[in-house]
Every structure is written in structure tokens, then in C-alpha cells.
Amino acid sequence: MTAPPALCVDRLSVEFRTRSGLVRALDDVTFSVRRSETIALVGESGSGKSVTAYAIMGLLDPAGRVTNGQAMFDGIDLLAASPKQLAAVRGRQISMIFQNPRTALNPIRPVGRQIADVLIRHGKVPAREAPQQAVEMLRAVGISDPGRRASAYPFEMSGGMCQRVMIAIALAAKPSLLIADEPTTGLDVTTQAVIMDLISDLATERGMATIFITHDLALASQRARRVVVMHAGHVVENAPTADLCAEPRHPYTAELIAATPDSAASLDDLAAIPGSLPDLRRTDLPPCRYSERCPRKTELCAQPLPQTAVGAEHIVACWNPLPAHVPLKLAIGAS
Amino acid sequence: MTVLLDVEHLSKFFPVGGGPNQLARLKRRLSGGAERLPKVYAVDNVSLIIKKGETVGLVGESGCGKSTLVRALTRLIDVSGGSIKLGGRELALKPARVFARDRDRARIQMVFQDAGDSINPRFTAFDAIADPLRRLRHTRGKTLKERVEVVAGQCGLPPVLLSRFPHQLSGGQRARVGIARAIATEPDLLVLDEPTAALDVSVQAVILQLLQQLRRDLGMSYLFVSHDLSLVRLLCDHVMVMYLGKIVELGPARAVFERPWHPYTQALVAAVPRFALEPQPFGRCPIGASDCKSKAPVLRRIGSRHVACHFAEEFVVQRVGPVHAAQATRQI
Numbered sequence: 001m002t003a004p005p006a007l008c009v010d011r012l013s014v015e016f017r018t019r020s021g022l023v024r025a026l027d028d029v030t031f032s033v034r035r036s037e038t039i040a041l042v043g044e045s046g047s048g049k050s051v052t053a054y055a056i057m058g059l060l061d062p063a064g065r066v067t068n069g070q071a072m073f074d075g076i077d078l079l080a081a082s083p084k085q086l087a088a089v090r091g092r093q094i095s096m097i098f099q100n101p102r103t104a105l106n107p108i109r110p111v112g113r114q115i116a117d118v119l120i121r122h123g124k125v126p127a128r129e130a131p132q133q134a135v136e137m138l139r140a141v142g143i144s145d146p147g148r149r150a151s152a153y154p155f156e157m158s159g160g161m162c163q164r165v166m167i168a169i170a171l172a173a174k175p176s177l178l179i180a181d182e183p184t185t186g187l188d189v190t191t192q193a194v195i196m197d198l199i200s201d202l203a204t205e206r207g208m209a210t211i212f213i214t215h216d217l218a219l220a221s222q223r224a225r226r227v228v229v230m231h232a233g234h235v236v237e238n239a240p241t242a243d244l245c246a247e248p249r250h251p252y253t254a255e256l257i258a259a260t261p262d263s264a265a266s267l268d269d270l271a272a273i274p275g276s277l278p279d280l281r282r283t284d285l286p287p288c289r290y291s292e293r294c295p296r297k298t299e300l301c302a303q304p305l306p307q308t309a310v311g312a313e314h315i316v317a318c319w320n321p322l323p324a325h326v327p328l329k330l331a332i333g334a335s
Numbered sequence: 336m337t338v339l340l341d342v343e344h345l346s347k348f349f350p351v352g353g354g355p356n357q358l359a360r361l362k363r364r365l366s367g368g369a370e371r372l373p374k375v376y377a378v379d380n381v382s383l384i385i386k387k388g389e390t391v392g393l394v395g396e397s398g399c400g401k402s403t404l405v406r407a408l409t410r411l412i413d414v415s416g417g418s419i420k421l422g423g424r425e426l427a428l429k430p431a432r433v434f435a436r437d438r439d440r441a442r443i444q445m446v447f448q449d450a451g452d453s454i455n456p457r458f459t460a461f462d463a464i465a466d467p468l469r470r471l472r473h474t475r476g477k478t479l480k481e482r483v484e485v486v487a488g489q490c491g492l493p494p495v496l497l498s499r500f501p502h503q504l505s506g507g508q509r510a511r512v513g514i515a516r517a518i519a520t521e522p523d524l525l526v527l528d529e530p531t532a533a534l535d536v537s538v539q540a541v542i543l544q545l546l547q548q549l550r551r552d553l554g555m556s557y558l559f560v561s562h563d564l565s566l567v568r569l570l571c572d573h574v575m576v577m578y579l580g581k582i583v584e585l586g587p588a589r590a591v592f593e594r595p596w597h598p599y600t601q602a603l604v605a606a607v608p609r610f611a612l613e614p615q616p617f618g619r620c621p622i623g624a625s626d627c628k629s630k631a632p633v634l635r636r637i638g639s640r641h642v643a644c645h646f647a648e649e650f651v652v653q654r655v656g657p658v659h660a661a662q663a664t665r666q667i
Contacts, residue, residue, distance in 0.1 A: 044535040044536070044537060045535055158398075159397070188396035188397055188562055189396075189562060189563075189564065189603060189606040189607055189608075190396055190602060190603060190606045191396070192606065192608075193605075193606040193608075215535060215536065216536075216608060217536075217610070218565075218608040218609055218610050219608035221608075221609075221610050222608045222609065222610075223608075245610050255537070256536065256537070257610070259536045259537050259539070259540045260536055260565075260610070261536075261539075261563065261565035261566050261568075261569055262565045262607070262608070262609055262610055264569060266569065267543055267544060267547050267569045267570060268544070270540040270543065270544065270569065271540060272537060272538075272540040272541040272544070273537035273540075276505070
């Protein structure tokens with residue numbers, strides 16, 4: 001586990017210009033992922049998970065601007081790279097599975113050709129051999145009758161199959177880093193398990209680093225070695241999965257776990273997180289963006305956010321973290 | 336408890352291969368009309384009972400016929416066969432168009448999947464909630480206003496939000512409007528089609544608790560459709576598992592999820608992501624006993640093979656599949 005990081009995101013900040021003011025979407029987001037490691041970015045919608053992915057990929061909306069930070073990958077800073085440098089890396093070494101395959105795939109191009117396009121552009125495959133290799137990719141992601149399916153259009157396929165095509169496209173050029181943005185949202189649990197197995201099999205096989213974005217903490221805990229919890233554009237906790245689930249130290253993580261139906265014994269035990277995400281357009285945002293919802297708020301919370309190491313590889317951005325070795329329910333109730 | 340909804344041998348099939356073009360139409364006529372076309376049995380001979388005040392969960396993967404069953408039960412579509420009795424009154428025989436204006440319409444209401452998509456974007460929250468009252472109860476004027484405010488209050492919507500349009504409301508508030516609209520006519524049966532699928536877990540908890548509260552206060556029965564099994568486990572008394580148009584398992588929710596008997600239910604339960612509080616040696620194993628969580632099984636020799644499972648001997652002795660063995664051990 002001492003492999004060098006494949007991607008190292010350091011103090012990434014992103015702003016969006018909107019008509020109603022500046023939205024501080026990301027603030028000092030720091031995390032890294034090692035080779036052949038799978039990490040999960042977890043948070044509610046609006047917490048900045050996807051913006052992080054888009055910023056790394058250089059695909060931010062024109063209204064968005066990276067104001068600070070670095071994303072080191074293979075010796076280059078992706079955030080400062082020229083469009084030409086980026087184009088050489090993107091799709092070839094880093095690729096992304098987008099949230100909604102139906103909108104991400106080209107609706108008027110057969111799926112086999114969409115995979116072949118990537119192979120020709122990034123995989124150094126001669127144009128003549130690309131269609132055949134595309135069929136092989138479809139076979140690799142578990143699509144039955146790939147020869148016939150290669151000539152199908154996205155609308156002719158089910159959601160699960162489109163997702164597999166999306167994965168085939170993302171993996172076509174054998175990337176060393178894969179960003180999977182909610183790859184299984186809207187799929188059935190059975191399909192979800194199959195797709196996740198597929199991604200992790202391919203990751204192990206090829207030594208690929210994976211950043212897995214999800215709002216499902218249970219799914220993340222099952223699939224990732226390390227979980228990065230985000231709230232309103234901040235990384236609030238970054239810890240190995242087992243530590244995070246057994247002993248969450250940030251109050252938000254604890255609430256998130258308590259709100260997940262899987263952990264509750266009855267509906268009354270299911271915790272609702274009070275309040276909502278703060279409006280990120282505000283100019284008077286407190287240093288800790290969770291402090292206004294937080295039951296453990298102290299005077300210290302007005303200080304700039306700390307990055308406290310509370311265990312091996314366990315970092316929590318909180319002045320008053322939950323104590324270790326306290327059962328989850330007590331920890332929340334005792335506030 | 337008295338029976339509220341009694342469904343017997345309900346079927347819904349769709350003819351396929353007809354196609355709208357001239358040639359297909361000609362073929363259909365020559366082959367003896369639509370009856371001779373191959374059919375897809377979306378709902379195939381389903382019988383079920385929902386008692387008064389009970390919550391029944393309906394689970395299954397997409398394409399299994401959940402939505403068609405729900406649409407047939409709520410009489411949004413016509414059925415191909417069978418009977419639907421609500422409190423003794425037969426609903427299956429009326430055409431869906433007629434039923435839309437029927438007085439029984441008010442007794443079955445539905446909360447749709449994504450409130451953002453299912454509320455008319457040109458209706459304010461007030462109009463959305465008032466619509467079924469106007470159409471089905473013919474409520475007008477001051478009574479209407481009072482009733483809408485009462486219902487909104489029950490669903491936790493402050494009156495100031497009633498003049499807003501859906502896009503001006505948050506996801507949780509929209510979900511509340513969807514629920515308020517459904518309970519406005521005081522239905523006996525509320526059909527909830529993945530009411531929290533579009534919500535974050537933090538908001539989901541609040542909405543589920545609201546639903547629980549409303550059921551206690553108003554004494555409605557719920558049919559709760561979801562593919563999130565952990566929600567169904569928390570919310571429902573009974574659960575039906577549907578696969579390819581048929582009900583494959585039906586029983587008390589806790590029992591079904593703790594000890595699924597049908598192989599499909601077993602696969603479904605095994606696929607649900609769970610918190611990895613400890614390293615999980617068993618992953619998606621159908622047995623998944625508590626022993627497997629506390630200590631990781633080591634690869635050990637049994638006869639001519641090596642097996643890393645605490646229960647390996649039992650399979651050898653009993654000569655049964657792992658699933659049966661798991662049930663046997665749990666019953667002990």
C-alpha cells in the first residue's frame with residue numbers, strides 16, 4: 001500500500017460565476033489516490049463531488065474557474081496543463097464514466113463505432129482493426145451477442161447495457177485512472193452489483209486507480225478502500241473505509257451513516273440531518289460550512305478549518321470531532 | 336383487520352409485433368386480428384390482499400412489471416383479466432377513462448416517483464394540491480382553501496410555500512407537495528412509487544417518517560413500490576417480490592429479508608450494498624451468518640478439497656446447497 005499516488009489533488013478550489021453571484025463550489029479540496037486503489041467521494045447532491053471530477057478532467061463549464069490548487073498526475077499538473085497536453089492525457093490515461101449514460105452517449109452513432117472512435121484516437125489502433133476490437137470490448141464488459149449489439153444505437157439498449165457501453169468506452173484506451181461518476185444510479189441492485197464487480201475486476205486486472213463518486217455510503221463502504229466525505233465543497237473526512245464506518249469522527253459523517261436506511265433497526269431510528277447545505281453564494285460563509293447544522297459547534301469553529309490526523313491515514317476537518325471508541329448512536333445523541 | 340384491497344388473478348398483457356405500419360396492419364388482419372399476435376405478459380395472474388392500515392412493499396428489478404401492476408391497480412390502464420376489489424366494490428370492469436371521473440377514484444391515490452416531473456410546472460403548490468379536490472370532490476372557494484391548507488400542514492408545508500411553483504421548491508418540499516396532493520381526497524389506499532428515489536438520504540429520512548406519521552394519523556393503507564430493499568424492510572409490514580410479471584415471494588417483510596426462500600429474492604437481498612463495518616469476508620454470500628463477520632474463514636482442507644467457509648462441513652454432511660444449509664443453521 002505504499003505505491004506512489006496516481007493522482008494527487010491538492011487544495012483545489014473552484015468558483016462559478018452566476019447571475020446571482022459567485023458560487024464557491026469547491027474550497028481547498030485535497031485527496032489522493034494510489035495505483036490500483038479505489039477511493040470513493042461521498043456526499044449529498046450539491047456537495048461538489050461531480051465538480052471535483054469535472055475540474056480534474058478539465059471539463060468545467062465555462063462559468064467555472066479553478067482559483068487555486070493542483071492536480072498532479074504523472075508529473076503534470078492537470079489544472080495548469082495546456083489544452084493540447086490535456087487532450088493527450090484525457091481519454092488515454094484518465095477516463096471517466098459519466099453519470100447518465102443515455103445523455104453521455106452519442107444518440108445517433110452506433111455504440112460499436114463510438115468505442116472504435118476512442119480506440120483510434122487514443123488506443124493507437126489502426127482504423128481497420130478498430131471495429132473488431134470494439135466488439136471485443138463489448139464482450140469484455142459482459143454484453144451478450146456483442147457482434148450484433150455493436151451496430152445498435154443507444155436508444156435500442158437498456159439502461160444497464162448503456163452503462164456497460166459507457167464503461168467499455170472509458171476503458172477502451174486502458175487508462176491508469178478511472179473516474180466513475182455515480183456509475184450505477186438508477187440501476188437495479190442486481191445490475192448495480194454486476195456493474196460494480198465489472199469495474200473492480202477490470203481495476204484489479206489492470207492496476208487502475210479508481211475514483212468512485214456516489215451518494216450511497218453503504219455502496220461506497222463496500223467497494224472502496226478509502227472514503228472521502230464531502231460537504232458543501234469541503235472534504236470533511238478522509239479515512240480508510242473500515243475506520244470511517246466503525247468510527248466516524250466528523251459529526252456530518254456520523255449523521256450520514258445514521259441516515260442510511262441499512263444501518264437503522266427501525267424507521268424511528270433513521271436520523272434526518274437537520275438543516276440543508278448552506279447557500280454557497282453567501283459572502284459570509286463560516287470557515288466550517290457544516291457549523292450551522294452541527295450539534296457539536298463550539299467557539300473554535302469560527303477559526304479556519306483544521307486538518308486533524310486522528311489515526312493512520314484518517315483526516316478530519318473539525319475542531320470538535322467525535323471521540324473515538326463511542327458507539328454511533330451515543331455519539332450523536334450525546335451532543 | 337378488514338381486507339381493503341382484494342386482487343384476484345389480475346393479468347395485463349400487451350400485444351407485440353403489431354407495429355403501426357401498413358404491412359403490419361395488413362398481416363394482423365389476415366392472421367385474425369390483434370388477439371392472434373404474440374403477447375407480453377407484463378402482469379401474469381397476480382393475486383394479493385392489502386388489509387386496512389397495512390403497508391405492503393412491492394419490490395423487483397426494472398422491467399419485472401411493478402409499474403404495470405401499479406398502473407392497473409390504480410386503474411390508470413385497463414386490465415386484461417382478473418378482479419380488483421376495493422372494500423368490496425369491483426373496479427376492474429370500468430374502463431380507465433370512465434374511472435378517472437368515478438367517485439372511487441378518490442379512494443386510490445398515487446404518489447409518483449419524481450415529484451419534480453409529476454407536478455404540473457405551471458401549477459403552484461396550491462393548485463397542485465387543490466386539483467384532485469376540485470375534480471373529484473367538487474370543492475370550491477373557502478372550503479377548498481381551508482382543506483388545502485390543512486393537508487399542506489399535515490405534510491409539513493408552511494402556507495407561504497403554497498404560492499410557489501415547483502421549480503421554486505426544494506426536492507424535499509416538492510416531495511411533500513406530491514404527498515399532500517395524494518392525500519387531499521382522503522384516500523383509503525395510497526400507492527407510492529419510489530417516493531424518495533430522487534432525494535438525498537438526509538431528506539429521505541424525513542419524508543419516510545412523514546409517511547409513517549400520516550399513516551398512523553389517517554389510517555390509510557400503503558402500497559410501497561421500491562427497489563431499495565432496506566427501505567421496504569423499514570417501512571413495510573408485508574412484502575411482495577415480483578419477477579417477470581409474477582409474484583415469486585410474499586410474506587412478512589422482516590422474515591422475507593432475513594430468510595428469503597425464493598432464489599430470486601435471495602439474489603436480490605444479497606445484492607443490497609451493506610455497510611462494511613468490519614472487513615467483509617463473505618461479500619455477497621447467501622449465508623452471511625454473524626460468524627462470517629466476526630472471524631474471516633481460512634482456507635482449510637476438507638477431504639480432497641480446500642474451502643474457506645465456516646459452514647463447509649455442513650454442506651458435506653447434509654449434501655445440500657449452501658442456501659438450505661444456511662436456513663437450517665439459522666433455525667437451530
